[in-house]
Amino acid sequence: MIYDVAVIGGGPAGMAAAISATKEGAKVVLIERDYRVGGILNQCIHNGFGLAYFGAELTGPQYAKRWEDELKKQKLDIKLNTTLEQITDCKKLVELTVVSNKNVEKIKAKSVVLSMGCRERPAGAINLCGTRPAGVFSAGQAQKFVNIHGKMVGKKVVILGSGDIGLIMARRLTCEGAKVIGVYEIMSKCGGLARNVAQCLNDFNIPLHLSTTVVEVIGEKRVEAVVVAPVDENLKPILEKKKIIKCDTLLLSVGLIPENDLIQDFDIEFDNVTGSAVVNEYFQTSNSKIFICGNVLHVNDLADNVSREGLQAGKFAALFAKNKLIPQNTITIVHDNHIKYTVPKYIHTNSTGTATISFRVDKEYHQVKIIAKSNNEIISQKPSPVVIAGEMQSLIIDKSKIKNDLSLEIEV
Amino acid sequence: MKLVCIRCPRGCNLNITKKSNGQIIVTGNSCPRGEEYGKQEITQPKRTITTIQKTDFGTVSLVTSKAIDKNLYFDVLKKIKNTKVKPNPQVGDVFIKNIFKTKVDIIISGIHMCE
Ligand SMILES: Cc1cc2nc3c(=O)[nH]c(=O)nc-3n(C[C@H](O)[C@H](O)[C@H](O)COP(=O)(O)OP(=O)(O)OC[C@H]3O[C@@H](n4cnc5c(N)ncnc54)[C@H](O)[C@@H]3O)c2cc1C
Ligand code: SF4
Numbered sequence: 367m368i369y370d371v372a373v374i375g376g377g378p379a380g381m382a383a384a385i386s387a388t389k390e391g392a393k394v395v396l397i398e399r400d401y402r403v404g405g406i407l408n409q410c411i412h413n414g415f416g417l418a419y420f421g422a423e424l425t426g427p428q429y430a431k432r433w434e435d436e437l438k439k440q441k442l443d444i445k446l447n448t449t450l451e452q453i454t455d456c457k458k459l460v461e462l463t464v465v466s467n468k469n470v471e472k473i474k475a476k477s478v479v480l481s482m483g484c485r486e487r488p489a490g491a492i493n494l495c496g497t498r499p500a501g502v503f504s505a506g507q508a509q510k511f512v513n514i515h516g517k518m519v520g521k522k523v524v525i526l527g528s529g530d531i532g533l534i535m536a537r538r539l540t541c542e543g544a545k546v547i548g549v550y551e552i553m554s555k556c557g558g559l560a561r562n563v564a565q566c567l568n569d570f571n572i573p574l575h576l577s578t579t580v581v582e583v584i585g586e587k588r589v590e591a592v593v594v595a596p597v598d599e600n601l602k603p604i605l606e607k608k609k610i611i612k613c614d615t616l617l618l619s620v621g622l623i624p625e626n627d628l629i630q631d632f633d634i635e636f637d638n639v640t641g642s643a644v645v646n647e648y649f650q651t652s653n654s655k656i657f658i659c660g661n662v663l664h665v666n667d668l669a670d671n672v673s674r675e676g677l678q679a680g681k682f683a684a685l686f687a688k689n690k691l692i693p694q695n696t697i698t699i700v701h702d703n704h705i706k707y708t709v710p711k712y713i714h715t716n717s718t719g720t721a722t723i724s725f726r727v728d729k730e731y732h733q734v735k736i737i738a739k740s741n742n743e744i745i746s747q748k749p750s751p752v753v754i755a756g757e758m759q760s761l762i763i764d765k766s767k768i769k770n771d772l773s774l775e776i777e778v
Numbered sequence: 779m780k781l782v783c784i785r786c787p788r789g790c791n792l793n794i795t796k797k798s799n800g801q802i803i804v805t806g807n808s809c810p811r812g813e814e815y816g817k818q819e820i821t822q823p824k825r826t827i828t829t830i831q832k833t834d835f836g837t838v839s840l841v842t843s844k845a846i847d848k849n850l851y852f853d854v855l856k857k858i859k860n861t862k863v864k865p866n867p868q869v870g871d872v873f874i875k876n877i878f879k880t881k882v883d884i885i886i887s888g889i890h891m892c893e
Contacts, residue, residue, distance in 0.1 A: 401891065409890075428841070561782055
């Protein structure tokens with residue numbers, strides 16, 4: 367059997383893609399390695415999801431359930447406990463090798479939506495000196511142990527990195543009876559949202575130490591202590607000022623990277639800033655059969671945005687499979703150096719409808735205007751009191767106004 | 779008083795002042811929810827509490843049906859830990875009704891099997 371669209375990964379991106387592709391009349395298969403859909407949301411039991419999409423403040427599992435309920439109303443094949451192992455380009459089709467608890471299977475599809483999410487940077491990615499005892503976890507790993515398995519990870523915890531998952535876990539472990547000694551961040555600014563500093567740290571008197579890092583882990587079988595030190599302006603630890611902190615657990619919340627191993631051996635255009643493929647406004651990569659969305663494309667901070675991307679990617683993958691997505695001229699979206707990258711990178715000219723351009727800025731700016739220009743004329747703009755690197759920005763563009771070029775600028 | 783609004787990811791910086799007539803003025807908010815939060819926070823702070831309870835198959839995740847008096851945070855957690863999950867739990871079930879007579883329920887937000 368040949369599917370129109372195969373969706374890989376059943377997180378918010380994949381569920382939305384599968385729903386919209388099916389609604390477009392495509393024959394869809396959704397492949398998910400876990401026993402259920404929902405992705406990382408299942409372990410994010412805290413609230414704060416869905417405000418943008420549903421106008422309601424939901425927990426991760428509740429947000430996932432709303433999409434799962436919608437998914438179950440559609441006619442499509444869902445393969446759970448099934449992992450994608452390999453993608454092969456067979457000219458007009460894509461062949462997927464998938465492994466389940468029963469067998470190894472080859473699935474053919476006219477187009478593929480990749481929505482495998484992201485994973486955490488592991489301890490190996492940040493040169494930590496010292497021994498390798500038990501008790502060092504990534505924050506997401508700890509989140510799964512505590513929330514899904516009901517198992518505590520430790521009693522006295524140090525958190526390295528102030529990403530949102532680390533902040534959320536500081537509160538979570540405190541609620542489960544652990545003592546969280548502090549959160550240590552090498553940069554001079556907190557990586558996570560201000561609201562998470564307020565409600566996860568300040569509410570529980572957990573200190574946040576900026577410009578400070580962990581330089582060594584001590585312990586034979588289990589973590590016994592970590593050595594922390596402030597850093598200078600070049601982020602070099604000032605070892606004369608180091609301090610030993612007794613603890614039994616070290617959590618790392620040091621960033622996320624797209625789950626992109628499978629695409630790397632595929633010949634598609636890549637972006638070193640996002641660490642993933644480059645797309646046009648249809649979420650289509652340089653291999654026209656392959657679409658990509660959600661955290662495997664670029665790490666999002668809001669699940670709501672991920673769902674929106676999924677809806678778009680699924681729709682266009684279905685149109686492509688049905689030969690309704692006619693290849694047309696695209697141009698590169700250029701941007702000034704306040705902007706780190708844009709998704710999409712390419713956009714069609716001679717086109718209609720709207721497109722959302724998502725991007726991140728390099729640092730914090732106040733009282734700015736986000737401006738899109740074509741042919742030296744402003745075609746879209748929006749004022750913003752503050753833009754920060756940690757928060758994804760976006761601008762909606764009326765595509766009919768695009769001439770032969772498109773540039774995105776931050777007017778500071 | 780300065781506060782960060784926690785009602786959405788934007789995290790607006792609120793400035794809260796109390797007039798002599800008792801009226802509370804909130805500025806810095808980008809939407810009405812911020813004003814509501816600011817007023818609440820300096821009179822009777824409330825939080826949405828989320829946690830889990832263990833079961834023989836894994837866990838159920840739990841959430842307060844609405845924000846609850848912040849002073850009750852650890853009492854709520856303790857009460858949950860001392861309450862058993864009934865057989866065949868479903869998402870949306872009330873786990874504890876009207877906890878500490880606050881008119882807030884504890885709701886099952888998810889069922890999690892561990893492999
Ligand atoms: C630990 C962690 C905690 C987070 N916490 C928050 C938070 O609190 N709030 C927030 O807004 N965002 C949070 N995020 C970001 C969050 O990932 C996104 O908001 C959103 O859930 C991403 O959706 P997604 O569908 O792109 O990816 P995911 O939700 O990660 O879904 C990807 C799915 O693909 C499946 N998959 C991967 N590879 C394969 C394969 N080869 N074959 C088959 N299936 C595969 C996975 O099992 C998973 O179900 C967190 C991220 C992580 C990693
Ligand atoms: S004031 Fe409104 S926009 Fe600002 S953080 Fe609060 S809820 Fe969000």
